[in-house]
Amino acid sequence: FGFKGCQKIRGPQIRNLLEAKDFFLFDCDGVIWHGENAITGAAKVVSSLIRRGKNVVFVTNNCTRPRENYVHKFYRLGFTDVMLEQIFSSSYCSALYLRDVVKVPGQVFVIGCDGLRRELQEAGIPCVEEADDPDATIYDCALAPDVKAVLVGHDDKLTFLKLAKASCYLKDPECLFLATDNDPWHPLSGGRILPGSGSLTAALEVASGRKATVIGKPSRFMFECISSQFSGVDPAQCLMVGDRLETDMLFGSNCGLDTMLTLTGVSQIEEAQEYRNSDQTTNHSLVPDYVVDTIADFLPAFEE
Numbered sequence: 418f419g420f421k422g423c424q425k426i427r428g429p430q431i432r433n434l435l436e437a438k439d440f441f442l443f444d445c446d447g448v449i450w451h452g453e454n455a456i457t458g459a460a461k462v463v464s465s466l467i468r469r470g471k472n473v474v475f476v477t478n479n480c481t482r483p484r485e486n487y488v489h490k491f492y493r494l495g496f497t498d499v500m501l502e503q504i505f506s507s508s509y510c511s512a513l514y515l516r517d518v519v520k521v522p523g524q525v526f527v528i529g530c531d532g533l534r535r536e537l538q539e540a541g542i543p544c545v546e547e548a549d550d551p552d553a554t555i556y557d558c559a560l561a562p563d564v565k566a567v568l569v570g571h572d573d574k575l576t577f578l579k580l581a582k583a584s585c586y587l588k589d590p591e592c593l594f595l596a597t598d599n600d601p602w603h604p605l606s607g608g609r610i611l612p613g614s615g616s617l618t619a620a621l622e623v624a625s626g627r628k629a630t631v632i633g634k635p636s637r638f639m640f641e642c643i644s645s646q647f648s649g650v651d652p653a654q655c656l657m658v659g660d661r662l663e664t665d666m667l668f669g670s671n672c673g674l675d676t677m678l679t680l681t682g683v684s685q686i687e688e689a690q691e692y693r694n695s696d697q698t699t700n701h702s703l704v705p706d707y708v709v710d711t712i713a714d715f716l717p718a719f720e721e
């Protein structure tokens with residue numbers, strides 16, 4: 418191996434790449450938007466790709482909303498041609514995993530936001546009802562007898578009691594342990610951060626002595642969901658565009674896709690170069706093939 422990857426591309430190189438690929442996978446936060454603000458030019462990029470007959474899908478580790486809410490969010494931010502079928506979130510893919518892969522034979526105990534629970538309910542997956550007295554302790558609660566999976570995602574109403582219950586359910590080796598994603602933290606404006614699902618999963622991994630199965634990026638499962646819903650997806654024809662090396666670039670590598678880092682989000686080009694120059698070959702899976710400052714750099718390629 419040499420120092421492959423991390424190629425900063427512009428102008429005609431971007432045009433050639435966009436012409437060569439027919440399937441585009443975009444991460445959302447840090448690529449398409451920052452929270453409630455669209456990245457300048459992103460809506461035009463997405464609609465231009467769609468108008469040229471390219472397949473475009475969105476792969477997000479944000480498990481806090483059902484897919485339907487994403488359609489509304491895209492519309493609200495000026496992406497008027499994005500449809501439900503193009504959205505692959507870690508909550509939706511968790512529901513597919515529970516329903517179609519493991520065919521969970523009982524209830525699911527969910528640590529997560531209402532949006533995650535709603536996505537599971539839509540897939541017909543029974544979830545344990547949460548109606549706890551805030552002053553209750555683990556001794557006050559009856560544990561449901563038929564919990565066959567614990568699913569952990571981002572939960573802004575996490576309580577110690579929820580962690581305690583999940584730990585109890587995980588003592589049963591037949592109870593599956595799943596995580597929507599393993600993201601450590603997320604950037605907020607003003608230099609603040611939000612602990613991610615990965616930090617909650619880590620607490621339960623320690624308490625249970627078990628390892629969670631991760632559904633979201635960088636696991637391959639989201640790509641399997643995409644491949645099963647679009648016909649003839651050829652990894653060689655795909656480009657995965659993301660802002661985080663440890664999730665998006667690794668996801669692309671794990672699925673055999675070409676990868677592009679955009680510098681509007683979490684990871685810096687220097688971190689990618691460090692991984693590229695590392696002696697540890699496993700680090701090379703985190704190195705993007707291509708780098709752009711922003712996906713708005715695609716726009717000149719759409720001009721005649």
Ligand code: PLP
Nearest residue numbers: 444445446477478479480571603
């Ligand atoms: N999960 C939560 C709770 C988030 O707030 C975010 C980003 O804002 C993400 C996950 C990461 O989303 P994405 O994979 O679209 O970058």
Ligand code: CA
Nearest residue numbers: 444446447660
């Ligand atoms: Ca992101």
